[in-house]
Amino acid sequence: MQVLYLYQKGCLFMTMKKLTTKGVVTCVSVVACLVITSVLLLGFVFPKQITIVDSGSEINVLTLGTTVDEVLNEKNISLGDGDYVLPPFGTALKDDSTITIYRQKTITVIDEGETSSFTTTAVTVKEALKDASITVNPLDMMSDKGDTLLTDGMTIEINRANLVKVTVDGKTHERYTARRDVKEFLDSVCIYLGQFDEVTPSLDTPISDGLCINVSRVIVREETYEENVARTVVKKQSSDYNIGETIVEQEGSDGVAKNTYKVIRRDSHLVSATLINSETIKAPVDKIITVGTNAPTIASRGDVKYKKVIQCLATAYEPGVQSNGKWAGITATGRPAGPGIVAVDPKVIPLNSKLYIESTDDGKSWSYGYAIAGDTGGAIKGNRIDLCYSTVAECYQFGKRQCNVYILE
Numbered sequence: 559m560q561v562l563y564l565y566q567k568g569c570l571f572m573t574m575k576k577l578t579t580k581g582v583v584t585c586v587s588v589v590a591c592l593v594i595t596s597v598l599l600l601g602f603v604f605p606k607q608i609t610i611v612d613s614g615s616e617i618n619v620l621t622l623g624t625t626v627d628e629v630l631n632e633k634n635i636s637l638g639d640g641d642y643v644l645p646p647f648g649t650a651l652k653d654d655s656t657i658t659i660y661r662q663k664t665i666t667v668i669d670e671g672e673t674s675s676f677t678t679t680a681v682t683v684k685e686a687l688k689d690a691s692i693t694v695n696p697l698d699m700m701s702d703k704g705d706t707l708l709t710d711g712m713t714i715e716i717n718r719a720n721l722v723k724v725t726v727d728g729k730t731h732e733r734y735t736a737r738r739d740v741k742e743f744l745d746s747v748c749i750y751l752g753q754f755d756e757v758t759p760s761l762d763t764p765i766s767d768g769l770c771i772n773v774s775r776v777i778v779r780e781e782t783y784e785e786n787v788a789r790t791v792v793k794k795q796s797s798d799y800n801i802g803e804t805i806v807e808q809e810g811s812d813g814v815a816k817n818t819y820k821v822i823r824r825d826s827h828l829v830s831a832t833l834i835n836s837e838t839i840k841a842p843v844d845k846i847i848t849v850g851t852n853a854p855t856i857a858s859r860g861d862v863k864y865k866k867v868i869q870c871l872a873t874a875y876e877p878g879v880q881s882n883g884k885w886a887g888i889t890a891t892g893r894p895a896g897p898g899i900v901a902v903d904p905k906v907i908p909l910n911s912k913l914y915i916e917s918t919d920d921g922k923s924w925s926y927g928y929a930i931a932g933d934t935g936g937a938i939k940g941n942r943i944d945l946c947y948s949t950v951a952e953c954y955q956f957g958k959r960q961c962n963v964y965i966l967e
Contacts, residue, residue: 606651608621608656613663624651641679663686667692669718697719726773740765743765756776776824777823785814874953875945876952890933893932900926903942913928914966
């Protein structure tokens with residue numbers, strides 16, 4: 559009764575009576591036997607700490623369950639069709655054991671626009687793609703990282719890397735990219751655009767294999783220069799001078815202006831320069847020229863007035879086949895070929911002009927006389943003129959001579 563009393567009070571070393579050493583040992587032995595007997599009789603079990611990993615999410619629980627299925631039932635964790643657990647049901651558990659639940663999920667994959675769906679018990683994106691035999695290369699891009707935990711109904715988008723050529727700042731580069739459009743690609747390779755830079759094709763163009771992208775650097779700014787301002791030529795008429803005479807009364811001078819332009823350059827090449835402001839530094843001075851209006855007379859014929867005289871090299875031709883071939887007798891103005899009709903270069907002497915032709919010594923050596931600029935010729939260019947005579951002999955006799963051609967009023 560003394561030992562039982564000590565056990566019930568929970569004190570093995572405090573007694574109402576002094577015990578001998580032998581008595582203490584006997585007391586402890588009895589208490590231990592009583593505790594073991596109580597555990598066996600009452601069926602007492604110590605709780606275990608178990609880790610449950612459900613689709614990648616981990617929880618730690620205390621449980622009195624001894625097997626996998628007992629623990630899951632105790633924690634109200636059920637499995638659906640296609641789900642499985644490791645270790646399997648019925649497996650006995652020890653303290654610190656781990657139960658892993660693999661849930662079946664339906665996953666959708668959009669690979670370069672092609673959609674496919676499948677079921678998997680994988681835990682992560684990378685594992686699911688491996689189960690579906692979908693290979694993702696290092697330069698490809700996915701909407702989710704490989705270690706992302708799967709959820710039922712999840713959609714994974716894959717953009718495959720394509721080869722792109724980009725020309726910028728005078729150099730062409732080749733890059734593989736899985737970006738969706740031109741803007742995303744340029745941002746990914748750190749090609750930054752200025753306010754006025756131009757990109758071809760447009761920034762929203764989808765990336766495709768072999769796409770060529772051109773970036774033009776456009777600079778718009780104001781530039782100021784000091785520039786000459788050309789003098790104005792002012793012409794006055796005066797009958798004090800003959801036609802063809804000009805007198806410079808004032809030479810004048812160019813001015814200077816400070817001009818500001820809006821300048822646009824594309825890849826360092828000038829596109830346009832628009833004047834937006836001009837400040838005169840030095841005003842220009844007009845050049846003044848007096849032009850004669852008096853019609854002079856031919857020295858050898860004082861009664862004939864002309865408006866212009868030209869010195870020309872004269873040759874001769876006759877109207878027949880020998881000089882003209884199939885064009886014999888035909889002129890550019892429709893007049894019949896013959897003496898008094900001459901061929902000219904219309905850029906120098908207008909067709910149908912009335913002319914007077916004589917030697918350069920005022921007609922002392924020879925004179926052709928009055929004529930009409932009525933024809934042209936393939937060899938008659940510039941200050942050349944071809945005089946029509948009646949016969950071949952006259953043409954040979956004439957040969958080539960310098961002459962004055964007066965264009966009459």
